[in-house]
Amino acid sequence: MIKLPLPWVLGPLVALLIWKISTKKNTAVSYTLRNISFVILGIQLGNTFTTSTFTLIAPYVIPYTLFSCTLITLALVNAYIITKWIDIRADTSMLGSIPGGLSASLALSDSMGSNTVLVTVFHTVRLLSVLFIIPFVSTHFFYEGSGGSTSISLGPNETGSAWTLMIYLAVYLLAKVFQHKVPAAFVMIPMIITGSFQAFGIAMYSLPTVLFIFAQVSLGVYLGYKISLHDVLKAGKYCLIYFGLSIILILTSFALGYIFSLVTGLQLATSILSIAPGGLIEMALTAQTVGGDPSIVSSLQMIRLLIIVIVVPLFLQRFLPKIVDIQNK
Template sequence: MKRILETILVTFAGGVLFTLLHVPLSWMLGPLTAVLLWTSFTKRRLTWPAGMRNAGLALLGYGMGLSFTMESARQISSQLPSMLIATILTVAFSLGAAFLTARYTGVSMASSAIGSIPGGLSQMVVLSEEIEGAETAVVAFMQTIRLLTVIFAVPFLAVHGLAGGAVTAAAGVPPTGSSSTSTGLFSSLVDWGAVIAARPVFFGLIVVIVLASAWIAVRLRFPTPFFLGPILAAGIITVAGYEPPHLPPLFTLLAQWSLGIYMGLGIKLSSLSNWKKLLPYSIAGSIAVVAFSLGLSYLFSKVHPMSLLTAFLSTSPGGMTEMAVTASMVGADVSMVVAYQMFRILFILFIVPYMLRWGFRRFSGGASSRPSRG
């Protein structure tokens, strides 16, 4: 409990500081940064229950699933070819950046490739254990730098560049610096309670459905199941014509806070000894992929009925959760962003590993991959 209390105090300070500095996603990036700095300089170990992280993901997923409509479902189905094209081009560009990184840093091509592809950090680290010539420490370091670069650069560019600095009410949190911010947060909580009291049976049914959807997603081994299950459940309920209650802003803030803590605890900056040589290439490669996504999103916004902001967040090499949170904050089409991000993640998780194994076996003279550790 002492460690959890220390974690709360440290990350609360990070959230408040980033809010005062008007940093996008302040209650996710602030706690994340606070965890990294505190553990790096004090050498103290912070902790956060996985259940709190899962609850935060479920809340975020439910809130964002409410943005799904029948029209968004039709648009998503019509853009499946574009999702495939965007994913293939992003993976190909990432492999190009990986080739340059391997050539000028001396790390193996296998390590550089797996470290550069925009998949989940944990999934790519696990994959590195099954590919001959891949070093787990290198992959973990490169994926960490990619993750940090994207989750800081993309929201900042989306808010202060493409959105012109205007953050909509879709963020779920009143404007920073307003004297009525705290009052607005708690008054909305009271209003939400009144809505629930008016339809307690319907609300109870919604809770059961959301919890069941998360359980089913876990059983089916979905990526980020506690986020993806509730977002699909809420989307289906909304598309079916029902109007489930929206989350109060305070819940959204707490969910982002919990997610930021857990992400910070999962990042290990000391995973590689010769990090100074690899760091600039990892950052440059990550920025290049973000820039490539921006160019790709411009083309997509001209072909499809979607804004440049929505297209950028859809094609950015970030995590589905982080990009969806950013989309809700800047008023982009959350359902479209989630669809593109989910398609890319599933493609990378289920198709890319087989492509990499085949490619490395072919170009390494028939070397086989190491057996899986299960």
């Protein structure tokens, strides 16, 4: 199983997609179950943190922010350039090409009168490309041994006290309260709080392996539910164009990740997966699989997520109307 990319995530995702295609039936999802699974995965990532994690990533924050902003800028520029040859508004193209932050992109799309369906489809195309290509390439070309320096422990933790289970319950309730105020709250809050306890030397109780497998399967099912093949087919030829943009984005992220590893001295797998335009959870799980450092990957991906959901919408809200005016002239 070591050479299969994210088997517990991609397996259910593919199975559900095949079922949807073959039966033509609608599917439903339990958001409570999804949220619990996200919390479990957030806890899993938080448990990879050590007393040195925060001091370890400190030197990487500034260069990583620059590389992330470069990747985001290139994605937006490519999306704008492509509108010179196809009949799509620049705002729709650019909002659909942001490497992450679907919810923020859709909210901005609604407020600006962009084509929300196409924005969703373009994000779906990027998501599918990233989920299948990056884990596969990482597993076969960037594999660096089983487990990095802070690999996720899925077995019983002898030093973690049972009372820390109450902290897990508390972080779920906290994430529920702040789910509309904190981006990806059900992952970020458990990861940050659990990671902080670990970093301060308070060992957390290690949950059974089966729970982490269950959470990954639930994530795969949820992603399979969210992907609308009907919308993808409806968008037709544009899907191929934006698939091409996704490939360019992925290759660019590999190049930037390689340069980032040279600049910082990070493992190549850790560096590339930190820059990669994938989801925080998926890239951290891939890092665990290929022997990278999931705590560094998740910490740095969190920085880019904050840039995408806070800084990018403010920038686009101000400048996109001007860009659309230029396109219409």
